[in-house]
Amino acid sequence: MFVEVALPLPLPRTFTYAVPPELRAQARAGARVLVPFGQRERIGWIDRVVETAAKPERAKPVTAVLDATPSATLPILKLCRWIADYYLAPLGQVLRTALPAGLTDSSTDFVTLARDPGEAALSEFEAKLVAFLREREGLQPVARVRRVLGERAWWPVIRRLEQEGIVRVETEGPRVEPPVRTRRVVRIARELPTLLSREEAFGRAKRQRELYETLESIGGSADTAHVTTGLGFGSELIRQLVKKELLAVDEEIIPRDPYAAIAATAAPRLNPTPAQAGVIDALVAATRTSAPGTFLLRGVTGSGKTLVYIELLREVVDRQGKTAIVLVPEIALTPQTVGRFKAVFGDRVAVLHSALSDGERYDEWRSLRSGEKRIVVGARSAVFAPMERVGAIIVDEEHEGSYKQGEAPRYHAREVAVVRARMEGAVCLLGSATPALESWANAQAGKYNLLELPERVGGQPLPPIKIVDLKKERERIRKSTGPLQEVAPVVVSDVLAAAVRDRIAKGEQTILLLNRRGYATFVQCRECGLVWHCPQCNVSLTYHRKRHRLTCHYCLHEEEAPRHCPSCGEDDLSFKGVGTEQVERAVEEAFPSARIARMDVDTTGAKWAHHDILGRVERGEVDLLLGTQMIAKGLDFPNVTLVGVINADVGINLPDFRATERTFQLLTQVAGRAGRGVKGGEVFIQTALPNHYAILSATDHDFVGFAEKEFETRREPAYPPFSRLLNVVVSGTEENATQAAAVEAADWVSGLLTGRKVKGVALVGPAPCPIDRIRGRWRWHFILRSDSPKTLGEVARYFYEKYRLPSNSKADLRLALDRDPVALL
Numbered sequence: 152m153f154v155e156v157a158l159p160l161p162l163p164r165t166f167t168y169a170v171p172p173e174l175r176a177q178a179r180a181g182a183r184v185l186v187p188f189g190q191r192e193r194i195g196w197i198d199r200v201v202e203t204a205a206k207p208e209r210a211k212p213v214t215a216v217l218d219a220t221p222s223a224t225l226p227i228l229k230l231c232r233w234i235a236d237y238y239l240a241p242l243g244q245v246l247r248t249a250l251p252a253g254l255t256d257s258s259t260d261f262v263t264l265a266r267d268p269g270e271a272a273l274s275e276f277e278a279k280l281v282a283f284l285r286e287r288e289g290l291q292p293v294a295r296v297r298r299v300l301g302e303r304a305w306w307p308v309i310r311r312l313e314q315e316g317i318v319r320v321e322t323e324g325p326r327v328e329p330p331v332r333t334r335r336v337v338r339i340a341r342e343l344p345t346l347l348s349r350e351e352a353f354g355r356a357k358r359q360r361e362l363y364e365t366l367e368s369i370g371g372s373a374d375t376a377h378v379t380t381g382l383g384f385g386s387e388l389i390r391q392l393v394k395k396e397l398l399a400v401d402e403e404i405i406p407r408d409p410y411a412a413i414a415a416t417a418a419p420r421l422n423p424t425p426a427q428a429g430v431i432d433a434l435v436a437a438t439r440t441s442a443p444g445t446f447l448l449r450g451v452t453g454s455g456k457t458l459v460y461i462e463l464l465r466e467v468v469d470r471q472g473k474t475a476i477v478l479v480p481e482i483a484l485t486p487q488t489v490g491r492f493k494a495v496f497g498d499r500v501a502v503l504h505s506a507l508s509d510g511e512r513y514d515e516w517r518s519l520r521s522g523e524k525r526i527v528v529g530a531r532s533a534v535f536a537p538m539e540r541v542g543a544i545i546v547d548e549e550h551e552g553s554y555k556q557g558e559a560p561r562y563h564a565r566e567v568a569v570v571r572a573r574m575e576g577a578v579c580l581l582g583s584a585t586p587a588l589e590s591w592a593n594a595q596a597g598k599y600n601l602l603e604l605p606e607r608v609g610g611q612p613l614p615p616i617k618i619v620d621l622k623k624e625r626e627r628i629r630k631s632t633g634p635l636q637e638v639a640p641v642v643v644s645d646v647l648a649a650a651v652r653d654r655i656a657k658g659e660q661t662i663l664l665l666n667r668r669g670y671a672t673f674v675q676c677r678e679c680g681l682v683w684h685c686p687q688c689n690v691s692l693t694y695h696r697k698r699h700r701l702t703c704h705y706c707l708h709e710e711e712a713p714r715h716c717p718s719c720g721e722d723d724l725s726f727k728g729v730g731t732e733q734v735e736r737a738v739e740e741a742f743p744s745a746r747i748a749r750m751d752v753d754t755t756g757a758k759w760a761h762h763d764i765l766g767r768v769e770r771g772e773v774d775l776l777l778g779t780q781m782i783a784k785g786l787d788f789p790n791v792t793l794v795g796v797i798n799a800d801v802g803i804n805l806p807d808f809r810a811t812e813r814t815f816q817l818l819t820q821v822a823g824r825a826g827r828g829v830k831g832g833e834v835f836i837q838t839a840l841p842n843h844y845a846i847l848s849a850t851d852h853d854f855v856g857f858a859e860k861e862f863e864t865r866r867e868p869a870y871p872p873f874s875r876l877l878n879v880v881v882s883g884t885e886e887n888a889t890q891a892a893a894v895e896a897a898d899w900v901s902g903l904l905t906g907r908k909v910k911g912v913a914l915v916g917p918a919p920c921p922i923d924r925i926r927g928r929w930r931w932h933f934i935l936r937s938d939s940p941k942t943l944g945e946v947a948r949y950f951y952e953k954y955r956l957p958s959n960s961k962a963d964l965r966l967a968l969d970r971d972p973v974a975l976l
């Protein structure tokens with residue numbers, strides 16, 4: 152018997168191992184195994200169990216099977232195989248992404264000396280290991296053996312000594328850290344049913360009897376802390392009664408659920424509006440069929456999509472007894488949405504968020520695996536939740552780019568959700584006010600069922616949006632201050648400022664968006680024009696004023712902000728490109744009485760910073776919330792009556808085919824934060840491109856019109872959804888070698904396409920990437936484009952399996968394949 156083992160290595164294949172007779176019963180697909188690989192041992196997963204191997208004599212034996220029941224269930228294994236195939240990634244890497252980190256940690260095997268072999272004849276390494284164990288007491292992690300005695304295949308050594316009865320091996324499940332939190336509880340250990348028995352037990356010890364009887368009267372047990380500090384009995388008294396075996400003190404485990412404290416408020420049950428009810432009925436009907444399919448719910452901002460999700464969960468989980476997965480883009484940013492699920496389903500919801508430790512994540516994973524929890528809410532990787540009988544998979548804000556993983560495996564969680572739902576007969580629901588154009592095209596083509604909520608709940612209108620033309624604004628200021636005066640950039644225009652002042656006076660709240668952090672996005676010498684760049688990346692450095700430093704937003708490089716130009720010596724430097732830090736300063740000056748909160752990557756480093764800031768907004772402790780795209784998502788604050796976009800053009804001119812789509816989405820989403828309550832609202836968008844169709848469509852709340860215009864620009868040359876792309880990025884530490892390698896790889900593909908007469912796949916490039924250097928690595932790319940995903944997949948697969956970059960250790964060349972890329976930067 153042999154197994155094909157998937158290892159988490161960047162190699163496009165599995166490896167064949169032999170299964171020793173004693174391991175055969177446990178060796179099942181999806182189980183973790185320990186196998187010798189090169190000079191060491193590695194953890195992998197059994198992909199397939201096979202009876203024969205191509206070269207049986209070369210197959211090394213599996214060292215151990217680590218799972219009693221396979222950690223990857225069959226549906227998960229199947230899903231991972233699909234991802235490995237479609238996204239061109241090694242199955243082992245996909246499995247490592249899909250399963251909790253604790254499971255791939257090898258520090259879970261222990262070895263100890265069972266019997267001292269004395270002077271018995273041992274090999275060199277056996278003797279070394281015995282000496283090591285002799286010096287130490289108890290179980291030693293095998294990882295420590297490796298650390299102290301050196302990296303080599305220790306398992307064969309351990310196994311032989313184990314057969315001789317010299318050592319003993321114990322394998323623990325992955326360790327759960329941090330250690331569980333406990334509390335001490337004191338309880339009655341022996342009942343005293345008769346008066347006589349009480350007299351005997353306490354005699355003249357009145358306080359002892361009082362303590363005992365107090366405990367009786369409050370149910371027989373209490374927190375030790377409550378008994379001492381709350382009720383005033385000394386801990387000495389408890390000790391005396393424990394000694395008499397009348398009381399006992401236990402440690403009790405406090406369940407860890409960091410979200411419990413945050414979102415435990417029960418919400419009143421809402422009755423769906425007729426529009427919501429129609430959508431819910433269609434979904435419920437689908438769940439009762441054998442192939443429910445994929446639904447796209449396009450519901451304008453504030454149309455009550457969350458209630459649709461909740462009612463779908465009620466049907467699937469409560470009535471049909473199945474399980475469900477809810478994906479949200481970034482969990483820290485959506486505490487309200489998560490809170491609503493918690494309020495309805497309470498403990499049945501597992502929340503997978505980034506603040507969980509590996510141990511906590513593993514706890515949640517296990518509770519889903521065992522069926523104890525039946526709903527999971529989480530970001531991208533929650534699509535791999537190990538539940539059985541999945542009835543629904545919901546993807547909220549399905550247009551979000553964060554659903555795509557930036558490193559291998561470069562999967563898109565929305566696409567994986569669609570595939571998983573199909574494989575498991577679940578309904579898949581994609582929801583957004585601004586669907587991704589791919590999803591929209593699928594709905595137009597009838598591949599997805601389209602559901603719509605065209606109006607806000609309660610007949611609330613969408614807020615009117617006004618455009619502030621920044622060019623005209625500058626012109627106006629220039630006229631009033633004279634031609635020679637240099638005009639500072641307009642941060643908050645007069646109309647927007649007046650609107651903000653009005654809200655502050657009325658006690659209403661304002662959201663200001665600028666999708667660019669820092670103080671100034673570049674620094675330039677006024678004399679010679681020098682712009683400060685990151686030494687590692689080809690991007691300008693951003694000036695952070697509070698810390699007086701320049702930082703790179705790609706690689707986090709930091710340096711002291713300059714005082715003069717190193718090239719010409721000039722000390723007149725200009726700080727250009729307004730960022731959130733500068734907006735904060737401007738509004739602090741303009742509205743000195745306002746309570747201002749800023750939310751961007753720089754202010755949300757701490758674990759619960761998002762919650763703190765959003766909590767303050769919710770409680771009305773903030774007049775003005777200012778931030779990057781973080782504040783555009785899903786927030787539902789009825790007292791926000793004004794939204795201002797400081798500069799809508801940030802990002803619109805990025806050399807990426809999705810730049811316009813992203814701008815439209817961001818503007819529509821942030822505008823949707825205004826006027827969600829009865830007070831109504833309004834929106835101001837400041838822009839230098841007042842006639843751009845992304846901005847005009849956003850102003851009209853016209854998603855359909857935008858999609859039509861954007862489709863026009865993507866037809867020729869064809870970009871998604873009219874074609875599928877594979878972005879092939881070659882990177883390396885030397886410019887020339889990187890370019891040469893990219894050219895060679897592209898030539899190879901070109902030869903393949905002509906040699907095999909492949910039709911319908913075009914090769915574009917190679918060329919330098921738009922950002923041609925990141926973290927010291929030069930980057931070149933070429934694109935394969937096709938309107939047939941199947942043909943593109945076949946070509947991509949062939950390239951992935953057969954092509955290797957020339958080895959050049961000096962340039963450290965690497966190849967990255969990104970199928971269906973979300974950005975080409």
Ligand SMILES: Nc1ncnc2c1ncn2[C@@H]1O[C@H](COP(=O)(O)OP(=O)(O)OP(=O)(O)O)[C@@H](O)[C@H]1O
Nearest residue numbers: 421422423424452453454455456457458608785787
């Ligand atoms: N049937 C209902 N009756 C009363 N209130 C409702 C109903 N449905 C939803 N709401 C309320 O309407 C508001 C908007 O709902 P929700 O946040 O789900 O909108 P959304 O469609 O997710 O919007 P966005 O895309 O902007 O996040 C919420 O405050 C919600 O409690």
Ligand SMILES: [Zn+2]
Nearest residue numbers: 676679716719
């Ligand atoms: Zn200069």
Ligand SMILES: [Zn+2]
Nearest residue numbers: 685688703706
């Ligand atoms: Zn950098």
